[in-house]
Amino acid sequence: MRQFLRKHGWSYLFILPSMTTFTVFVLIPVLWAFVISFQRYSLARGGRWIDPFYANYIDAFTQLNSLFVRSIQNTLIYTIFTVTANIIVGLALASMIQPLSNRMRTFFRAAYYLPAVTSALVIGMTWAYIFNAQWGFANYLLRMIGLPPVRWLSNPDIALASVTLSAILTVPATAIVLYSAAMGSIPTEFYEAADLDGASGIQKWWNITVPLIKSTTLYLVVLYTIASFEVFERIYVMVPSGVGNATQTIVTQIYNNGFKDLNFGVASAQAFVLFLMVAAVAVIQFRFLRSDVEY
């Protein structure tokens, strides 16, 4: 024992502080949440097992006229449009700043990144002002070209589209920085060889650049998909009322069930549905990465 401690004591001492907080505030909560998802839990009486054991998962999908199903649909719609736009815009802008001088490239990267350092909450608030039906900038633009004003965030038919539009118009800073780095590390020989074959600029971009940054694209798709699955602040602050559940998402449902209705069991079950969706995306990523290009 003494010899063991002399040999390994320092190693355990080095990891002790982080492992302690990790165990208490991550590991135990994750496992406990899984248990609670099969229980009826009240703060006064603790958890009690229920029958059938999966009842929370049934309730999660069926309660309130299957509101959770609609929330998943809303989340997926938001995700598909946001991720597609972020990848296309990120790739296009990174490609456009790549040929610039170092100084200009740094300037644009910084300009695009600046909004990303402020909180999702404040960004959501600024978009709520832009989409304000009365004095917002969006309706001002419509007025200028002679169109009637739109109730961007209070009309249930378009509130989700407005929130999604705000996410599309938020320039994808991480994508630009990572694409930029990936493009900078492509060996020059590839382009020189293509020059000898007389390839045009666009041909070289499509046949050399785009395939060689595939792993960055894949990483960004996963990153943005998971972030979109977990969208909350933007919704919470842009559409506080939820306009007839038109903008309920997975996380707003978890929040409402857990901390407004104190229905911990159902909220935990819904959180694990989110977990499964995120895990599925991660698994798909690893599948693709196995057949990845090397250069």
Place this chain on the structure above:
Amino acid sequence: MATTTTSMTTTGVSWPARLRRVNWGVWLVLAVTTVIALFPMYWLFVNALTPITSTPPLTPLLWPAFKLENIQRLLGGTKFYTQWMINSLFIAFVITAFHIVFDTMAGYAFAKRRFPLRNLLFGLVLSTLMIPIHVTLIPLYIITRSLGLIDNIWAVILPGTAQVFGIFLMRQYIQTLPSELEDAARIDGASEFGVFWNVILPLCRPAMAALAIFTFVRNWNDFLWPLIALNKPQNYTITVGVANLQGEFMTDWGIIFAGAALAALPMIIFFLAFQKYFLEGVRMGALKG
């Protein structure tokens, strides 16, 4: 031939020669997207710096009046705005300090030392990296409540010290450092802690800077857990406080604009001051946006 060689060497980065000649269309796209990227934040500051006491003007302001009335009314009208700033600063600072010290230690142990259960423990850490924090919210609430910490800023700080990304980042970084330096120090009679402190720590500065920036920004901007854990206005973080301004000052938009703008200002200044480290941090995988 001569033209292609010069065009290849001007920036050191290879790029198709035809795309190198940037035309006005590209500049136009870059200019328009820069305006779209920065406009929401700019407009927020324009409104915050123009005296507005009720509904903002129907023709949107595009240039600030550079008057501080809204901010004065914000600081005079809300009892706790500066307290929210102090709370957020304290929370982000303590969490960052914890991670810089202890994630570096843990990252070093996982990267360089051999001990029983090492792979199992690191595997556990790694496997939780992708779990949405929303899974843990309810047990976290029960745990912090039983610790008597609900409505106390330590309810935000303690779970914040458990974010595992830093352990992963520091391990990746320390793995790339050569082991010869440690061995040499050991032969010279350095203690195990001395090896860490005098040999490893000085080499970790770039990764520690990225981790510090990432942790600070993330926790300053954090919203959902503080919203759940803090109830009394004097205990709010800046994000929770600002989110509640709209309920408190329904129609006094000047105060709301000023509150949101001031909440964003510290991170904007922070970014402009440490821009290089931020973008380096994104490349190391530390920052999202």
